[in-house]
Amino acid sequence: MIRVRSLSARTEIFSGKTVTHEDIKYEQACILYNLGALHSMLGAMDKRVSEEGMKVSCTHFQCAAGAFTYLRDHFPHSYSVDMSHQILNLNINLMLGQAQECLLEKSMLDNRKSFLVARISAQVVDYYKEACRALENSETASLLGKIQKDWKKLVQMKIYYFAAVAHLHMGKQAEEQQKFGERVIYFQSALDKLNEAIKLAKGQPETVQEALRFTMDVIGGKYNSAKKDNDFIYHEAVPALDTLQSVKGAPLVKALPVNPTDPAVTGPDIFAKLVPMAAHEASSLY
Template sequence: MSQKYVCLTSEARNAWEILTKVETVYTCNKLHVTPLFSNNNNDEDDKEIIVDVCCSTEPVMPMIPLGLKETKEIDFREPFKDFILEHYSEDGSQYEDPIAEFMDTRQAMRTPLRDSSGVGLLFQYYNQLYFVERRFFPPDRSLGIYFEWYDSLTGVPSCQRTVAFEKACVLFNMGAVYTQIGTKQDRLASKGLDSAVDSFLRASGTFRYILENFTNAPSMDLGPEMLDMLVQLMLAQARECLFEKLELQSRDRKQDVDVCLDLAQEAAQVSEVYGKVHTLISCQPVKDYVPYSWVCLAQVKREHYTALSHYHTALGVMGARMGDMSAQTRDTLQFLHAEDENKTRLEIRVPQDDDERKLLGRAHLRESLLLHEESQRLHRMCRELRGKAALSGVLKKCHTRALDAYTAAEEEDDFREVLDPPRILPSTKFQLSLTPPDFSQYRVEDLFRALGPVAIFSAKHHWTAPRSIQLQRLGGEGFGFSVRGDAPVIVAGVDQGSLADFGGMKEGDFIVAIGDKDVKWFPHEDVVKLIKLAGDSLSLKLVTPMDKNYLKQPKGGPKGSVSTSSSSSSGVSSGQPSPAGSMAAHSHKKLTWNPFRKTSAHGKDSVLDHNVILR
């Protein structure tokens, strides 16, 4: 089934790509996604980014997605055809269709859809690069092909000749698409929250993969400091979604003290991870690179979730009498409150009576109010955040809720009311693990498979131009050579003074054609069968490798028992590097076969049947 690719106009793409933070405003049956930092405020662009989902009117805390890197179109036709003729000694015009298909795939992945099909397209192109890099990009020279990509935030172009830069940029766009998928989920539903968590973890794993496998990137968005921050930011957003899911599941158990204390610790955990994000994002050179609104939002969320941790602690403490608290709840309170030598804090960690319980609860409510006011102050200080209705709505709603609870809990003045509550230690029941890119999920076929197994016929290996050999034998005379291996079959030995020797065959030659059949991909048995069928007249096409190192037989194996089967010879890539070397020994080894040597009459049939050489 053919896949349909949608190409956006430059204006529409700009409204979506420059988007570096999204505010989600939920309205009845529609989710409006508006760009937070876009310089293009055209109403027509805003119309292009409305996504239909089923949601209520409740505001939701905004998340930060990433815009995609853009790139220019590249014409690979002439460089690839010239290289095929020069390096592989084949007619480049025969490969016009594979080259065109590769260029179409690259053109389509420049503007992928923001869903799983877009991710799949990026994976397919990335896996195809595995083969293309090995086929056409030798380590010692340049084809004159330059990969130019634009920074996702600044639009500054960067240009490199290496395929590694192309790979890193494609991976970055994978992560960016994941962030956009996660951001547009309906986070008022459990299913939407699960999808958002999965998408943010995949984005974080992708950025971590880039950080660990690609170095010296020329653009800032691929720098180690930026990638490290993005990993932590996506982890923080995944943990924030988990907290929202826990809140959603706990709506019917708001008065349960254990549920409230769990929410308090999870909120403190979210606050802590956003504190780490704020630390990373406030350091050079990231601080001067990312939008100031990112820095502000991380700070707002840190204060907001600390306030929520105090609020939920207060609800739990004030909602249950001391006589109703279980031993487990008391233990939770003991470990929930941090020990602190600060004299301005209450020394109550586990209340001993109802008076201390109420005092501790009011202290947490008061602290929650102060922190909510601080988060609102930070929100007002950022011009870009001030106009975000969803963020304002969330902060105002939580502040009002805490104020109502504090007003309802007010009693006579107590001199201890001026003391701060104990700090809440962060803790979580959710162990998050990054999801690295799964390249094997999107397997592709080598478009240039006809050139031969990529482990042998690659840009880094060199061999002579193909030469044709015609062998004509008489009577019972043998051709005088033996073969071994698979795809391609290798000349294992040549008898001195034989037809093969006079014809110019050499040990280590690759048999690339028999008659008019290309046999570069043929297994050992099929090549042997073709040699048998040739009769007394054998026409071969051979190439002699110039680098004999990768033809050496493994130590300890029987002579002539090497096979060329490897993961990279199958024509399908998982996106991972193939094992080192181009020849891998099978556990089941084939013996060398010499079908045309003179043998004793009584053993001739058995030798031919079992591929055993008798010299």
């Protein structure tokens, strides 16, 4: 978060430099940035083990995306480098990706249709690909330094992981439709993508490693069973993956609008009872 030092002086997040502007809009921009950062922290802190927890986290991440979007669209990008177009785009897509993750978890908890779960997961991939593009921008890479490599590695891991989840559920759909050759290739693709995610996950917390191991057990079991059944029972041709229809993402989240002038947000006008100087001078004559 941006640390407040004075009315119009702030410390940039990544460079550590102090930036000062004699402009009240810069103060407003800093408050909006901190609002987005606060919502992102609250979204990450919520326990997503229940439907209510998933809903609350999802809302916080969408609110964070809304704050960063308003900042990107209504304030100068020259205020500071951490308010640049690329950094804000990175923040927005990271927030939307995490919000979509919440809905993906809920869709699996609700046992939604395999094709829908695949599309929701594919959209998570799309958001993180946009975030990765922002990370690969030369100015962003220069600004972030070593952090850029760590963040890029983490985002790429998520891209492979959720692509694996999408193909796992496409394989389940093929299974439901008794397309046993397609089932094999989707599960194989899911396994390949998960292996890439595991390579990129080195150094990640044990909770991440545990989730990857669990997913490997699921996908590995599905692939081995599907291949064995097709080899010995169904004998269907296994198509090339690129001959099958790609999974189109289903965006179910958005940046929730922010209106800094809304009285419900700002509260009552603190200067409402302030007498204008002209009226004060006129009254003093009597």
